[in-house]
Amino acid sequence: MTLSEIKVGLVGLGLMGRSIAVSFLLSGHPLVAIAPIRGEKEEAFDRIRDLLREYLNDNKSTQSLDLYMSALTISEDYSDLAQCSLVLECVVEKMNVKEEVYGKIADVVRKNTVIATNTSAIPIGNLQKFVADPERFIGIHWAEPAYNTRFMEIVCGDQTSIEVVEWVYQLAEQWGKEPILLKKNIRGFVTNRLMYASFREALYLAENGLADKEDIDKCFRYDFGSWMTLMGIFRRLDYEGLKDWAIIFRSILPLLDNSDQVPEIMQRMVESNAKGVQNGIGLYPYTEEEAKIWELKFNQFVKEISSLAEAYPADIVEQKLKNNQ
Numbered sequence: 001m002t003l004s005e006i007k008v009g010l011v012g013l014g015l016m017g018r019s020i021a022v023s024f025l026l027s028g029h030p031l032v033a034i035a036p037i038r039g040e041k042e043e044a045f046d047r048i049r050d051l052l053r054e055y056l057n058d059n060k061s062t063q064s065l066d067l068y069m070s071a072l073t074i075s076e077d078y079s080d081l082a083q084c085s086l087v088l089e090c091v092v093e094k095m096n097v098k099e100e101v102y103g104k105i106a107d108v109v110r111k112n113t114v115i116a117t118n119t120s121a122i123p124i125g126n127l128q129k130f131v132a133d134p135e136r137f138i139g140i141h142w143a144e145p146a147y148n149t150r151f152m153e154i155v156c157g158d159q160t161s162i163e164v165v166e167w168v169y170q171l172a173e174q175w176g177k178e179p180i181l182l183k184k185n186i187r188g189f190v191t192n193r194l195m196y197a198s199f200r201e202a203l204y205l206a207e208n209g210l211a212d213k214e215d216i217d218k219c220f221r222y223d224f225g226s227w228m229t230l231m232g233i234f235r236r237l238d239y240e241g242l243k244d245w246a247i248i249f250r251s252i253l254p255l256l257d258n259s260d261q262v263p264e265i266m267q268r269m270v271e272s273n274a275k276g277v278q279n280g281i282g283l284y285p286y287t288e289e290e291a292k293i294w295e296l297k298f299n300q301f302v303k304e305i306s307s308l309a310e311a312y313p314a315d316i317v318e319q320k321l322k323n324n325q
Helices: 015-027 040-058 065-069 095-108 124-128 162-174 189-207 213-222 228-240 245-255 264-271 288-311 316-324
Strands: 008-011 031-034 072-075 086-089 114-117 137-142 151-156 178-182
Touching: 008 015, 008 095, 015 031, 015 040, 015 065, 015 137, 040 065, 040 072, 040 288, 086 095, 095 114, 095 124, 114 162, 124 137, 137 162, 137 189, 151 162, 151 189, 162 178, 178 189, 189 213, 189 264, 228 288
Parallel strands: 008 031, 008 086, 031 072, 086 114, 114 137, 151 178
Antiparallel strands: 137 151
16 A cells, blocks of 8 residues: 555644644645644644745755645544544643543544554553553654654554554655664653753753853764764764773763753743743744744754765665675
């Protein structure tokens, strides 16, 4: 079955939902998007169209914008999801809201329709209990912007069936992603556990005056950023040689921050209603023009880094051997 024959549904059309909608449309799916918040429908339609137009222009595509938009239905009526083979929830990270959404989805779709969540933090097993026929429930965690990034995290719940996992994994590859699979139900998944460990240590260093945030950012840009896309973590350890790592871990790990409290810097941001580039108040200040530039540059960078990753596959030696045969 081709992607154009698989109708998908999407509930929630905030920042991430709109980005995922664009990814589904670019992949060729007919898409039914539910706008659960009053007044969201028209704004979402315009924003999805704008994102699609930008993507097609940036990639010098000859495909018709109207052709993609014709595959999109935005509705406030959950019954329009009835013929979908996959429905993805992308609403706020509140258990009671998600529970209500899953009930509305399950009431109208077929019993074999896969129901998924884009949650980045709530354990899939905690959400799975809200879904009738829980073996069809799975986590599909996207990265922003969904239509440009290659990352996708597929997360199993305690009861997710292997057939559902395999089907979603195959879909992810057809969406142009490099999916990873989290086999067990743990809070935070893979990417967030790695990311927040780094965030915690960075905030600790800044809070304690050990380094300025500008210099900490430079470490990530010019050290980690110079190898992460090529190697990842385990290949990096191999590349540097393994003989000294036991000594290093014994000396460094006890010194790392292990706090389970919200860092003071972040607490102050929350209390001051800081939203970073969204309202100009953040760890750095932003004018409206600077915020727009950061959004533009980020989208350009994601596109370029994805192309670079594709040019340097992880098993680069193996690939080279194949090319020389």
